Amino acid sequence: MRNEPLGSKILSGLTVKSLLTEYPNSFQVLDWEGHFISVTDRFARFLEFEPKELVGQSILKFTQEDDKENTENTFNSLGENPNIVNFENRLVTKSKEEVWIIWLLIPLRESKIILGFDRDVTIQKDISFEFLLQQQKYKSIFDNLPMGIAITDEKGKIIETNKTARTYFDIQDGELLNRTLNIRKYTLIQPNGTKIYPRKSSLMRALRHKEVIRNLEIGMIKEDKITWFDILATPIPIENFGLAVAFLDITQRRHAEEKIAYMAFFDQLTNLPNRNSLIDKLFPIFEEARRHGNLVGILAIDLDNFKIINDSRGHDFGDKIIKLVAYRIRESIRVYDLISRQGGDEFNVVLPDLSNERDAAVISEAILDAMTHPFIIDGERIFVNISIGIALYPTDGKDTNTLLKNADSALNLAKSQGKNCYVFFTEELQTVVAERLEIENRMRIAIIENQFTLMYQPKIDLYTKKPVGVEALIRWRHPERGLISPNVFIPISEETGMILAIGEWVIKSAIKTMREWKDSGIKEITMAVNISTKQFKHERLISTIAENLKLFKVDPHDLEVELTESSVMENADAAVRTMQEIRKLGAKIAIDDFGTGYSSLGYLKKLPISSLKIDRSFVSEITTDKDSKTIIHAVSNLAHNLGLSVVAEGAETEEQVQLLAESGVDQIQGFYFARPMTSEDCLHFLKTELGISD
Secondary structure (H helix, E strand, O other): OOOOOHHHHHHOOOOHHHHHHHOOOOOEEEEOOOEEEEOOHHHHHHOOOOHHHHOOOEHHHHEOHHHHHHHHHHHHHHHHOOOOEEEEEEEEOOOOOEEEEEEEEEEEOOOOEEEEEEEEOHHHHHHHHHHHHHHHHHHHHHHHOOOEEEEEEOOOEEEEEOHHHHHHOOOOOOOOOOOEOOOOOOEEEOOOOOEOOHHHOHHHHHHHHOOOEEEEEEEEEEOOEEEEEEEEEEEOOOOOEEEEEEEEEOHHHHHHHHHHHHHHHEOOOOOOEOHHHHHHHHHHHHHHHHHHOOEEEEEEEEEOOHHHHHHHHOHHHHHHHHHHHHHHHHHHOOOOOEEEEEEOOEEEEEEEEEOOHHHHHHHHHHHHHHOOOOEEEOOEEEOOOEEEEEEEEOOOOOOHHHHHHHHHHHHHHHHHOOOOOEEEOOHHHHHHHHHHHHHHHHHHHHHHOOOEEEEEEEEEEOOOOOEEEEEEEEEEEEOOOEEEOHHHHHHHHHHHOOHHHHHHHHHHHHHHHHHHHHHOOOOOOEEEEEEOHHHHHOOOHHHHHHHHHHHOOOOHHHEEEEEEHHHHHOOHHHHHHHHHHHHHHOOEEEEEEEOOOOOOHHHHOOOOOOEEEEOHHHHHOOOOOHHHHHHHHHHHHHHHHOOOEEEEEOOOOHHHHHHHHHOOOOEEEOOOOOOOEOHHHHHHHHHHHHOOOO
16 A cells, blocks of 8 residues: 555545554645644754644744735635645745745545645745846846947847947847848948948958957947947857857047047147157158259248247237248148148248258248238237248258257257348358257256356446445356356256256355355445346245345345346236345345346336346447447436436446446446456455455
8 A cells, every 4th residue: 555656545535644644744734724733743843843833823824924815815715626736835934034835735625624745945946046136137237238249149140139239239129130240230340441341341250260359440330420349259159159249339439549649740729740740751751852862941930039929918819829820831831841830839841852942041031921911810910020940951961850950950040140030050050059069968067066156246336436236247167168158158058947056056155155255344235146037937036035145144135136128028017026026035126238128118117126237238339339328328317217226337448437427327347447256356356445454
C-alpha cells in the first residue's frame, strides 16, 4: 500500500486519520473556512511555531497582509466549488519574515476538510524577484545612458534601441523598426564632408568581420544641421546577434575644436589671418620667389599714437578704428597680397612677386595715402597715421623669423624718424639692432652687478648765484665700454620693462645720498629724481617713495619728482590723481623738458606742480633764435602767474645765462655753473658754494 500514489489512496476513501498516520509530514489539514485542524512538525518548525500554536488558527492569521484577500477568496471558492486548486501566498513566520508557499488544496467533500500540500518556493521567488529587479535596473540604465545605443542582429537589422538613440534618430517609443545599418533616414558624412555610402560603411565592415570600431566620427545631416557622433561598435558574442553600436553626440566638442582652430589662425576682431597663419603661408611664397628670381616684401605696420586714442576714448572706440584700418589696408594692396593682424595695432602685409624695391614702396605709399582721409566713427571725424617698416626676401633675410624681425626693426626706425612714413631695413639698421640686443642683455647683468651709479648736477639760483638743489642723473659704468649714456640704455629699459627696477634703485639711492648729505651739514638743498612714463603709471611708485623717505628719515619737502610733459599728458586725468598722491607725501613735482610735448595750458593750471623745466633745445638756441627767446620769456611769465618757479636746462655760456636771467628764469642747471659730479664731489661743491666747513 505504501507504494501506491497518495491521490489514489485519497480517492479510494482512506480516512484522514489513516493518512496522517501513513504520511505524517506530507500535508496540513484545514477546515472549510481555512482553520488548521492538523499541522505537521515540519510545517510548524518552518513557521517557527509549535504545532499547538497553529492548530485551530485561521491560515489568514499567518498570511501576509497583501495576500489575505486572495487567500480568503480561494477558500471561499473551494466551499462553493470543491475542486483541487493550486495557489500561492506569503506566510509570515514568528520572527516576521515572509516566506512564499505554493499550495495544492484537495477538498474532501464528505469530511468537509481540505488537505493542503505545501511547497516552500521562497528562494526561487527571491531569485526571480532579484532577476526582475536587475532586469529593470539594467533596462533603466540602458534606456537613460547619455549616449545612443543600437543593437543589431547578424544581418545588421536594428532590433533594439535606447531612449537616447530614439531621440537622435526620431524613433517613436514602441515603433517597429524596419531599418538596418544599410537603410538610413538621414544622410551620413565623414569629417571631410564626403557622403558615406551604406555598403561601404565601417559599421557594415565591422559587422561582416566581427571587428571592434573605436573613435569613428560620423556626421548626420538633419534639417540642414549636422550632428556629429563619436561611434564605438563591438560584436555581440551571442547567436543571432550582430553589433552593439554606441553613438556619443560630440557636436559641441566639434564646434569648440573648430572655434579653437579658428582662433589659432584668425584674429577675432578683424577676421584677418593672425601671425601663425601668416607664418604657415610664407615658406611656399619664398620658394616660389626663389624659383623665379623675384623679391618678397614684408611690411610691418603700426598705428601712430594709437595707445593715446585707446586710453582716452576706450577700447570699444579703439576696436572700431582697428577694423577700419584693416579694411583700408586690404583695399590698398593687390588681390594676391596677404594681410594679417599680429595683435594690438600691429599688422603685417606680405607682397609676393616683386620685381624691385620700388614695387614695395609704391604699395606702402598707397597704404599711407589711404590713411590721409578721416575715419567717421560715431559721427566724429578721426585722423589716424601709420608707420611702415619694410624687409625684403632674400636680401634682408631668407627665413620667416629673420624677415619679420627685420621688418619690425625698420618699423621702429620709421617711428623714430617722425612716424607717418615707411622705411626699408638696411645693413646699418641690422648693426643697430644687434647692438641694441647686446645692450639689453648687458643691462640685465648690470642690474645684478650694481654697475649703475648716480651723478649729481646742481641747480643754481640766478639771483643769489647759490645752489638750491641737485638733480640725480643715472649713469652706467660698463666694465668694458666705460660710461654709457642714458640716451642709449634708458629707451631700451623702457621697452623691456627693466626701467621699473632701475627707477626704484634710483629713488632709493638718491634719497640715501640726501640723508648722507644732511648728516654732513647740507640743509636747504632739494634732490630731484626723474620718473619714467612706465614707472609713473606703476602702482608701486607712491609706496616706493614713501618707504624710502621713511627708511632714511628724509623730509619729503626736500624731494622733487621730475615728470616729462608727454608722460603727464598721455592720460592727464589719471596723471593728476597720481601727482596728487605724490603731493600728499609732501614731495614737490616739476615738469621736465617743458615745451617739447603737447600739453594743454588748460590742464597746466590743474596740475599740482611746483616748477617748470625748460628744455635744453630752447636754451641752446636762445642766442641765435629770436623765437626761442620769446618762448622762454612767455613760459616764464606763464609759470610765475601760476605761482611756479622756472628752471632752464643746458646753459653753457655766460651769454645764455644773461639772456635767461632777462627772460625771467629763476634757476639754471648747466655746464656753465657745474657739470654732473659724483656724490663726494657734489658734496664738496655744495659745501664750498654754501660756505659750509668740513
